[in-house]
Amino acid sequence: MVSKSSDHHLSRTYQNKGIMWGGAPQAKSKDLLSKVENERDLSRAISRFLRYNPINEFEPFLESLGLTPSEIISILPRNLMFLNDDQVMLDNFHILCDYGIPRCKIGKIYKEANDIFRYGRGELASKLASYEELGLSRSTVIKLVSCCPMLLIGNVNREFVDVLEKLKAFGLESDWIGCHISGRRTYHWNRMFDTLCFLGEVGYTDAQMGILFKSNPAMLFECSGKSIHVFVGRLIKVGLKMNEICSLLLKNPQILSAKCARTIWRAMCFMYEIGMGPGDIAYIIATNIQVLGSHSLQQPNAVLKKLKVEKDQLCQIIKKDPLTLFGLASKSGTYDIGRASSSNPIKYVEKRTFLLGLGYIENSDEMTKALKQFRGRGDRLQERFDCLVLAGLDCNIVTNMIKHAPSVLNQTKDVLEKKIDCLRNSLGYPLDSIVGFPSYLCYDMERINLRFSMYIWLRNRGVAKPMLSLSTILACSDARFMKYFVDIDPEGPAMWESLKKSLT
Numbered sequence: 001m002v003s004k005s006s007d008h009h010l011s012r013t014y015q016n017k018g019i020m021w022g023g024a025p026q027a028k029s030k031d032l033l034s035k036v037e038n039e040r041d042l043s044r045a046i047s048r049f050l051r052y053n054p055i056n057e058f059e060p061f062l063e064s065l066g067l068t069p070s071e072i073i074s075i076l077p078r079n080l081m082f083l084n085d086d087q088v089m090l091d092n093f094h095i096l097c098d099y100g101i102p103r104c105k106i107g108k109i110y111k112e113a114n115d116i117f118r119y120g121r122g123e124l125a126s127k128l129a130s131y132e133e134l135g136l137s138r139s140t141v142i143k144l145v146s147c148c149p150m151l152l153i154g155n156v157n158r159e160f161v162d163v164l165e166k167l168k169a170f171g172l173e174s175d176w177i178g179c180h181i182s183g184r185r186t187y188h189w190n191r192m193f194d195t196l197c198f199l200g201e202v203g204y205t206d207a208q209m210g211i212l213f214k215s216n217p218a219m220l221f222e223c224s225g226k227s228i229h230v231f232v233g234r235l236i237k238v239g240l241k242m243n244e245i246c247s248l249l250l251k252n253p254q255i256l257s258a259k260c261a262r263t264i265w266r267a268m269c270f271m272y273e274i275g276m277g278p279g280d281i282a283y284i285i286a287t288n289i290q291v292l293g294s295h296s297l298q299q300p301n302a303v304l305k306k307l308k309v310e311k312d313q314l315c316q317i318i319k320k321d322p323l324t325l326f327g328l329a330s331k332s333g334t335y336d337i338g339r340a341s342s343s344n345p346i347k348y349v350e351k352r353t354f355l356l357g358l359g360y361i362e363n364s365d366e367m368t369k370a371l372k373q374f375r376g377r378g379d380r381l382q383e384r385f386d387c388l389v390l391a392g393l394d395c396n397i398v399t400n401m402i403k404h405a406p407s408v409l410n411q412t413k414d415v416l417e418k419k420i421d422c423l424r425n426s427l428g429y430p431l432d433s434i435v436g437f438p439s440y441l442c443y444d445m446e447r448i449n450l451r452f453s454m455y456i457w458l459r460n461r462g463v464a465k466p467m468l469s470l471s472t473i474l475a476c477s478d479a480r481f482m483k484y485f486v487d488i489d490p491e492g493p494a495m496w497e498s499l500k501k502s503l504t
Contacts, residue, residue, distance in 0.1 A: 057083045065107030075111060089117040095124045100138060105146040105183065113149035130156050134164060140178030147183040159189035166196045170210035180217040188224040195225030198232075202246045204253075212253050222258050231261040238268060239282040252290050260293035267292045270329065273300045274311040276319070284322045297329040327352035354378040354385075358399050373406035384409045387416050392431050401438035408441045416441060419448070427452050429470065437471040446503065447474065453499050454485055454492075463489050 061083060062072045080086055096106050109116060116124060131141045131151070144151055151157045167177060181187065199209055213220055219228070235245050254260060264285070271281045285292060297303075304314060307328065318325045351374060352367075360367045374381055388398045388408075402408050411419070419441050423429050426449075434440045440448075451473050458464035464485070473485070486492040 135174035
């Protein structure tokens, strides 16, 4: 009841001026109550107190606009007590409210662009309308002037218009900008325009930039494009030439995002800290920038301690194979490395590096599964891979084969060579017959020799079709093989037993 009485006096003050206050004067009502708390008739006591101690109406008014007491001190009118004493300010305040600008946003406009509240009749409304004439909807104009009040100072902001025209050239609608600006940020339209011009100089077409900003608007609106300029500056500092940088940006537009740029910068710092020279860092960035931008790294000291190596040793490992960096230092790979052989984690990383070279994606489910399925050091796996390539298979075909049958590389090089020789010279099959059935290389020689010897015997007797697929002969169960390759001929069972005795 006490609070309602004091609030009533304050609210009546604003209603008499055509202003509906939003709750900020409640703080003032508490101060007022402390002055009259011992009076019996509170309503009369409050009226009497206000008659002799008038409140500066600008304080609760500005608080109701979203400003804090500390902000109000510096902008409070010095020679005015009552809102009616500044009718020009009130008129412009009502124009902003009537236009649809939220009351809580007007405080920022009052603080950052106070001259707006000195405009003469029709001037402010005209400036708001001039932005709509650019093709912007009212809701977009409201967002713009709420976060960038200075747009309403002077004529239509030329730098903003330049940015808007660029975005339209990229195929972005006028109101696209309103969907991505935030009242929590400050925007520098001249810097944005410079960023757009720079990307055009890099070689991006209007259509490409439209796609670029549609997919990642934060690239432009976070820091008004400043992160792009900082990122390019850092690449120049490390030793990359401008034409190399332009080529990298053109081929890898995703690295322009603030997150990717920060990740790449941290990777550069990592390499600096372990003593790598600028030339080597520039080479690694130029050849691995896409991977650098997608993997956060641990701190160098943590990696050195975990691997029990010196900085120069780690530096040499990474220079020899840059992909090793992501296996050794990737934050998301910490758990896997911890589970690797504690005696020599670098051997584990060599296997990881080998898989990355095959196209496996770092920390993907496919990579995790492959790490469990492949056995042996990275160099041994590479040796077995090369064995299949040297036998006559295309490198890409071998990659696909071992992705479908990872256990192929669990065979030693000697065993792989023996099975390929058997396929060609003993069984009479061409090498490419294992492309569709790479698991052939995973079966033991006893099963291969026994089943194919039985099949060849049947084929020579005209009972079996020539050149049946490898999977038909090897992959079927023992029961099925007996039914279709042994019992199919009256003399089959006897021959089968004879073969088993001679081959085992």
